[in-house]
Amino acid sequence: MNEDDQRSRPNAGGVPRKAPKARDIIAAIVDHRLAGELKTRGFRKKGFVFTRRHGETGQVIRLDLSSWNSDDRGMFGVSVAVMFDAIKRIRGQEPPRLPGPGNCEFFSDLRGLVEGSPPTWQVDERVDIVEMSEKLCGFVVDGVLSRLDRVETLSDFEATGWVPAMPWRFPAIYAYAMGRWDEAEKLLREEAAFFADRGLTYEQLVEWCRLPGLKAGP
Structure with a gap:
């Protein structure tokens, strides 16, 4: 039996089994652990975007789903963005309480910040949700938030070593x-x-x- 036959194989009731959508698989990976870890650190979730106000900064973790995702097959990337109140005010702008990615001055994908992180994360219905969730959490929580948690002002950001990432x-x-x-x-x-x-x-x-x-x- 080939791969496509397995995907459409009927369940015990004789009804063809419907493979989950890639978006739903990615949501399950996020919800397994990452969403909770981010919530405990003050992030608010909207779809696949997590945002928090942290001191005089706004910080964004975003999962970028590929537009090429089809059925259960898909991929996503992770990006990080930071808004600095000090830079906004230098430019004569009032910083929003919670920024969107478009309000931020610093942007990078996960690969540019954490050594060894994959450029994209591939999913399908056979992916081990728990395993991928734990791996994703390792890169985001241990690799990114362990530094961002200490960034509350513009000057704090220098210690991350990420200024040259852009x-x-x-x-x-x-x-x-x-x-x-x-x-x-x-x-x-x-x-x-x-x-x-x-x-x-x-x-x-x-x-x-x-x-x-x-x-x-x-």
């Missing part, structure tokens, strides 16, 4: 917000030089990053 823009914005304007200017000039063949200029970067007072000329 290779462009964010390290300069972070340096600026920390008062290291010379470093911020240097990083933006390096980015402009790297992408000069695409027409990017230092002046454009200063404008896009919205860093008031940073030298805008050559």
Whole structure:
């Protein structure tokens, strides 16, 4: 019997067995342990997005489901985002109490933060939900939250070692917000030089990053 035959094999009552949807399998993996771990740390859940206010930061853990998921076969990734009240206020913005991913200044997928984490997580109806849930929790709780739990201010974030995880823009914005304007200017000039063949200029970067007072000329 091939794999597709097994999926449609009738149950004891003679009714064809319906395979669970990939979304439902992923939800079961999350609910087995990760959702509870995040809730105890103050995260609120909406779908596959978990958000919390932590000191002067907003923090987001999101499961990104593939648009190619079909029937029980699917995959998902995990991304992490952080909003900093200090950066919002430098830009003349009032930070929301609970941010969405679009409100954040720092973004990375799990692979960029935790060594050894897979780029995607594959599921189908035969996946061991408990085993995958425990593995996922290990990367998110031990790998990410063990550091994010100690991040309540902009300056706390430096100790995570994650500032360079976003290779462009964010390290300069972070340096600026920390008062290291010379470093911020240097990083933006390096980015402009790297992408000069695409027409990017230092002046454009200063404008896009919205860093008031940073030298805008050559």
